[in-house]
Structure formats: structure tokens, C-alpha cells
Amino acid sequence: MVKGAHLYVLPMVFMVFVTVASCLGGQIKKFTYNNNGYGSYSFEYETSDGTYRREEGGVVPGPDGGAWVVRGEYGYIDSRGKPYSMKYVADANGYQPRINDDHTRFNDRRII
Numbered sequence: 001m002v003k004g005a006h007l008y009v010l011p012m013v014f015m016v017f018v019t020v021a022s023c024l025g026g027q028i029k030k031f032t033y034n035n036n037g038y039g040s041y042s043f044e045y046e047t048s049d050g051t052y053r054r055e056e057g058g059v060v061p062g063p064d065g066g067a068w069v070v071r072g073e074y075g076y077i078d079s080r081g082k083p084y085s086m087k088y089v090a091d092a093n094g095y096q097p098r099i100n101d102d103h104t105r106f107n108d109r110r111i112i
Helices: 006-026
Strands: 028-035 041-047 054-059 067-077 083-091 094-099
Touching: none
Parallel strands: none
Antiparallel strands: 028 041, 041 054, 054 067, 067 083, 083 094
């Protein structure tokens, strides 16, 4: 992939998720997107039916010049009212999902 293409590909993927969420779920209650122009970004959205997604990413300096790190969470409420959520990290070690059994929401603390 072309160096720097992530800055263009990630917003496009994000917009697809928002579009799908708005078609399948309720109204979008919250929508935030930040891109500092220097290689890091964050976004989040939440719909009226309880579906949400939050993600942040950027280049983290390292001994080999740095690596992309993406961290986030998404979740939804099923038709019986049970919440489901998953946190994930994607970095030099690959995609690492963690299923949340305690149903606690992602805190808004930024790492990048």
C-alpha cells in the first residue's frame, strides 16, 4: 500500500460504517471525527438504538521508526435488550479483539 494512504482509506471505511449504521439502526445521536493532519485520528458515533463505535489511531514512535496503532470499541444492544461490546487493538502484533463480559463502556481517554 502506498505510504500515507491510511489517511485517505480510514475515513472512507469509517463513512461506510456510519452509513450502514444509519440504515440498519436508529438515528445518529452522536458523531465526532478528528484528524490532526499529522498521522493520528479519532472518531465515534452512537445511534438511538444503542449501537456505537469509537476508534483512535496513529503512528507510535518506536526503535524502527514507528508503527500504526489503532484502538477502539464497538457495541450494540440485541432485540432482547442484552448489550454486546468488543474492544480491539491493531498494531505491529496484528488485530487483537477482546470481548467484554462486564458491559463497561469505552472511556474517552485518548492514547495518541
